[in-house]
Amino acid sequence: MNMKPVFETPFERKGVITPGTPILPHGVERHPVPGGGSRAVPVYRGDEVSVLDRDGLQPGELVMFAPDKSSDAAYLGVKGHGRPEATIATLANGSRSGAKVLRALDAAGFNLGKGDGIAVFGEGSHPGDMASFVAERDGLLIVAATGGPMSPEQHNTTTDLILYIRRADPSAGKQEVGPPDPLADPLLDFNIQPGNATSYQVKKGEYIQVLDIKGRECSDFQAFSARALDKGLEREIDPTTTRSLMGSLYPQPGIFSKYWSSDQEPLIEIVQDTCGRHDTFGLACTARYYEDLGYPGHLNCSDNINKDLDQYGIRPRGGWPAINFFFNTMLDDTNAIGMDDPWSRPGDFVLLKALTDLVCISTACPCDIDPANGWSPTDIQVRTYKNNENFSRSVGYRKSAEADVEETKKTGFHDCFARHTRDFIEYNGYWLPNTMSNHGTIAEYWGCRDKVAVMDLSPLRKYEVTGPDAEDLMQLCVTRNMKKLSVGQVVYTAMCYEHGGMIDDGTVYRLGDTNFRWIGGNDTSGLWLKEQAQKHGLNAWVRNSTDQLHNIAVQGRHSRDILSKIFWTHPQQPTIEELPWFRLTIARVGDVTGTSVVISRTGYSGELGYEIFCHPKDAVEIFDAVWEAGQEYNIVPLGLGALDLLRIEGGLIFAGSEFDDQTDPFEAGIGFTVPLKSKEDDFIGRAAIEERKAHPHRKLVGFEVEGGIIPAPGDCVRVGKAQVGEITSAMKSPILGKVIALGRVSTTHAQPGSAIEIGQLDGQQKRLKATISAFPHFDPTKERVKGNYD
Secondary structure (H helix, E strand, C coil), X not given: CCCCCCCCEEEEXXXXXXXXXEECCCCEEEEEECCCCEEEXXXXXXCEEEEEECCCCCCEEEEEECCCCCECHHHHCCCCCCCCHHHHHHHCCCCXXXXXXXXXXXXXXXXXXXXXXXXECCCCXXXXXXXXXXXXXXXXXXXXXXXXXXXXXXXXXXXCEEEEEECCCHHHCCCCCCCCCCCXXXXXXXXXXXXXXXXXXXCCCCEEEEEECCCCCCEEEEEEEHHHHHCXXXXXXXXXXXXXXXXXXXXXXXXXXXEEECCCCXXXXXXXXXXXXXECCCECCCHHHHHHCCCCCCCCHHHHHHHHHHHHCCCCCCCCECEEECXXXXXXXXXXXXXXXXXXXXXXXXXXXXXXXXXXXXXXXXXXXXXXXXXXXXXXXEXXXXXXXXXXXXXXXXXXXXXXXXXXXXXXXXXXXXXXCCCEEEECCEEEECCCCCCCHHHHHHHHHHHCEEEECCCCEEEEEECCCHHHHHHHHECCCHHHCCCCEEEEEEEECCCCCEEEEEEEEEEECCEEEEEECCHHHHHHXXXXXXXXXXXXXXXECHHHCEEEEEECCCHHHHHHHHEEECCCCCCCCCCCCCEEEEEEECCCCCCEEEEECCCCCCCCEEEEEECXXXXXXXXXXXXXXXXXXXXXXXXXXXXXXXXXXXCCCCECCCECCCCCCCCCCCHHHCCCCCCCCCCCCHHHHHHHHHCCCEEEEEEEECCCCCCCCCCEEEECCEEEEEEEEEEEECCCCEEEEEEEEEHXXXXXXXXXXXXXXXXXXXXXXXXXXXXXXXXXXXXXXCCCCC
């Protein structure tokens, strides 16, 4: 039996596992190929080429060109099928990866139309399937994960392929660990070895990229105003001013993204950050630090900075305040500042933009006596780029600890909401509107309560679950009874680990007998479904469709009237007017020839509402149709700030607030999603949940708080001096005119009407008087959600 090669294994040393830094065998390279995208990589004679279908059902196509511009599948030892139509279509779809491949082909003079295609992974391929070839000559290899736009009512999503190349001569390919390719043509590109500092000048508008090449390496950074230096003044980034003006421990891409001088002049803006964990509290390492630990004479960043900045006449300092990129500091309950290994992985970087002419300095920290650099200092790469480069704002996002980093994405509806606001915040790998510039949170809230509102919910995670055993997989992994779910029905449910703690809450859409769509809040739940399908040997596929299926919610008393004007449904499908709560319909804009969407009568607002799912390419058309039809009803755009108010009033739970992996569904207030009596089949976590239900310790309750102070999430709930719970969410309710909250308390004190106190400061010195109440606080019988308005 031929065994498929295993290329990636987690790094492990003496019982310490770091899955974010996978180990590849010597001479093996890894090249992800994005779904609906492509990759071009040089190969050499004798190289072993392997393509992995990670999720299954993803067709691929390979094309190889020789230096003489000829193309033949025989160069990979197989027979081809001629002109690579699937690759040509994939490269023409406008993706970023396709643009790179087209540039590579153009530079080499290769004509893709004359290529000889090799198809891999036909219909029915399974997760983990691999196709392997051996290059019989040097050339350029193009690999495409082929596929077009997904239809909202179908499951034809595209997923990633992984290309591995085992070099016959390891020196012919990439260095084992070197800097990644530049983001654009660099102006400066230099390496800093550990224990060194290098200064450089940057003009206003130019970009600076600081890269952690091998991971777990800190780099101190400072920037001086060149204009101030010309006047004999030293005006550099001041960490205290920066923290005060940004309201955070360190700036991040978005609105609050600038580093400031003590004169409150913005010097630098952070544009991209793939790590998201840095320091603005400590000094660059100093001679005194090492001396106090018994290492006199140890190299240190502050002395290195002094030496290199002397050429600019900048006075030396015993310790330099600096922005310490990739340094992992922590503040504990005793106010002590500690540190641990950096979070940065190989290739992580920050990208900065100069807001004025600057003199900058960067270091590669030499510390080898503590975890600051993971006990092993390595090098830093610094690159600068022209001011006319178009770099988008981005915060690195990973679906899991092992996953590749992804840039923050714009949803298909982003530009529509950008007409109304510049206040976007990063949410699970996407930019979402927080508040609308010409409305504000309260106005948006009232727009939804009184009239109708539209909001972007595209970052909800969508996973297509298909195959003969799809129902069995869903029955195993969620708490609701999938055997009672009809085609066209939607159900809200929980997903749990074996110990009963929640992975996620979400909805299951049944689109066919063997076709389900899981919509949750995080990728962990979708990856869990995939893992369980493989673990239990089920004939089911789980594929991510988040990037293929974006959605807006139209919520409020006029939502039905608006959608009824826009969408046509087939006679076999329910109309918008007929659509019951938690049902879906397949609809089209205007008539039978219009753009296809899936519409469900669901929402997260406590009002009558619908969600509209479409491909991102159709998002602007859908939004504009809704916006135009909504003008009669004074429709408003709604951001995350107002959505949080609506969901707290409606008693709707949120991940990380009302539940986490230590909280079971009953403790999270959604015990109704666990029908232990009517669902006889076993599901993951059932035994633990039954035991926890029989012996409950905590319960989610509502609070009515006296006065106008709004508790903060995490505030303790006390009876006397004893802590009996904590606040999970709180707000000042506009419609109720009082402060309300959600929280978990001991079952001993969970009866409505019980008097408790909410502790602030240290939990003892300041108390807010409150009463336990039932929840939801607003519309507890869900009359408005059912469409029953007075």
